[in-house]
Amino acid sequence: MSAPSASAPAPSGHGTLPATPATARRSPPLSGRVRVPGDKSVSHRALIFGLFAQGKTRITGLLEGEDVLNTAKACAALGARVTRLGEGEWEVEGVGARGLSSPAAPLDFGNSGTGVRLMMGAVAGQNVTATFDGDASLRRRPMKRVLDPLAAMGVALAAASEGGRLPLTLKGSATLKPTVYETPVPSAQVKSAVLLAGLGAAGETVVIEREATRDHTERMLAHFGADVRVEPHGTHGRRITLKGRPSLIAAPVDVPADPSSAAFPLVAALIVPGSDVTLTDVMMNPLRIGLVTTLLEMGADIAVVAERTEGGERVADLRVRHSRLKGVEVPPERAPAMIDEYPVLAVAAAFAEGVTRMRGLSELRVKESDRLAAVAAGLAACGIAHEVKGDDLIVTGSAGVRGGGPVETHMDHRIAMSFLVLGLASEQGVSVDDVAFIATSFPTFMPMMRGLGAVIN
Template sequence: MSSASAAVPAHASRSPSLKGRVRVPGDKSISHRALILGLLAVGETRIEGLLEGDDVLATARACEALGAGVVRLGEGSWRVRGVGVGGLASPAAPLDFGNAGTGSRLMMGVVAGHPIEATFDGDASLRSRPMRRILDPLERMGATVVSCAEGGRLPLTLRGAERALPVEYESPVPSAQVKSAVLLAGLNAPGQTVVLEREATRDHTERMLRAFGAEVSVEPWGAHGRRVALSGEPELSAVDVIVPADPSSAAFPLVAALVAPGSEVTLEGVMTNPLRSGLLTTLLEMGADIRLENAREEGGEEVADLLVRGGRLSGVDVPPERAPSMIDEYPILAVAAAYATGETRMRGLHELRVKESDRLAAVHAGLIACGVEARIEGDDLVVVGHGRVPGGGPAIATHLDHRIAMSFLVMGLGAERPVAVDDAAMIATSFPAFGPLMRELGAEIHLEAGA
């Protein structure tokens, strides 16, 4: 198990207008998948722009433990020499994923489709997160849970199928992780593996599988969903992958620029995949001054430069069907809503209760601590903005959640009094350069050494 790191308190103060042009780190979802498909491909996969946060590095180590040759060539530049579908070896030691929910769940799908056994573990936060939604379809495909903590949690030992079975699986929750785990397990199964999702979730796995040579079809299913079908037992071939800038990381300087009056910030090469653009859509509805420039394609994904200017925002109603396209961005949207005028209602946030923390409760508590009017009604978060945030008060409890930490540090940039968080150390899991990048733009964010 990962050793617990010491807490690193941090605070942010009201800042002058933010100015500059920056590129946030590579997309975490793409980074995980590039390493995993590099493991499963034949040949040498070159990856540029890989996010070198703790979560992704844990996946890189797991790929190496399963038989891949993984080499860092330079900043963001990596080489993975794969073993091919069916060529994995049982790891000699437990796979420690730290805080990486995506890495651990996707890798469970990989292991489930192969006749090997692996133990999965992580930090206290990852050990508390539910895995049963992943394990249910994998057991239907022939995998066996040898041992696990109560409720199907980590530490967990999974024995893959001797001969993986194709399934048609209707996911009970809109989850790209569940879908991806089933498809990755289906790579080593004969015939066709099908995932039915009632609401379309991020499609990076489907896109990247095609790029590596798999046959994947996607068709509409139901009112808002899709039928995703994978033809099993392909020979995946290594490709070069360029990782676009992460829209979930870009969300923090983006909202910071919106709440610091007079700001003008350009965020370069941000992924604008429609299934990841819910926050952008919502902020534009709120009246945000955001302009997409130089739209292009990189690594099979749509990207653009985002020119963001500070200005007034208005409250809006965010429909529940938008949640899959912005599930990681609700904490920072709540910050934008606090600075808006009027009521913003974010509907259908049940999935936030099972992220790195109970994000719904944590965001609500943080808003109240900053003097913002907010309430939870069922699975909805309602924020009543008055165009200003008092700030101050005790340090916000982050619950080992990097997005809570970054969101409330952004909150402090426009608040009347500084906003502190109890721990910023875990920001390194997804955005190691958060502090320096924000300070480069002029933000008054102070993290102690090592954050």
């Protein structure tokens, strides 16, 4: 898809602010019982579905991280009345499935790929023109993966930066065509953008994925009253069929604790000797628990207790104790279920006996940073033997990890948190260059980790 170039003002966010470095030091045993904040994926979607629904959607446990707050602002700019009622408690008064209005100013999604890509899908079937922007990290990330299927449905790209990157302007279409789209990369964001566009198309929109990715959009479509069918496709895939132009009705959403955030205290407890930590209310959606599966294979002592269903999702408490880990091979088909957890899995692998080979990590290259490169550079700065072979990351663990740094975090919250966790069990501790971006997904990371006994300053 080609388009005239958009003028590019300075990117938003921390990119222009001075960095905030921090150091994590070898720590005493971690202990305690904590609930990490609400799931980021579910939080974005709760707000967006609230925008489309008729009536007032009440959300509890919403993640109040910068990524989600930017989505809340975008929902308001598109016409919803968005109110914060208390900590994690929000109300969205929606505009109905066809009622979005053009925002007065560019929508700024900061650091968030999920926010911007889902919202591009959301405006697709609306009589709306909107400009999408973000910080320097988000401006580098590929948007064509969403623009291509939206263009096939009839959305016009009015302006974009080189390669279809942000900032870009979309003109939605009130006569959007439904599509049958097979996603070329395993991406819940691409799938969700097409399904959200499909809300505005007359007829059935079908998304086919060769490997199943997180299914929160499908679940929420059903929860808000849409007619959506999910069928198996091939060995690992799914076929999702959505009937267009449904009336969505406001429905309460109780956001469970984010397994991708829980990953940090979880791995910290495994590698800091003597630790015993319980993480409560963690979402155990099967498409999100690849890390737990892998760590159990590595010999981790993780007890899954009080498993139950809350608000349509499996949740459980996880009791985690320091463990002697061993290296494993992580198959490529597991990648969608643990995509954001590879950086912290690499940290666990650094303390495991033997070699851990993580296969098929190409999607890590297009996250907030090139995570494959950032993890490799961080491991090198901490004296950990590793190798990147094609799209595989191979880490050779040892009982005595040197640490050190400084680790460059590249505007990436998960790189910052992963290497701080590594510092807690390393000989010299670990310094990272910037912790400001942790606020995008886990704003309480520092106090929560310190509360468990972690030494970070």
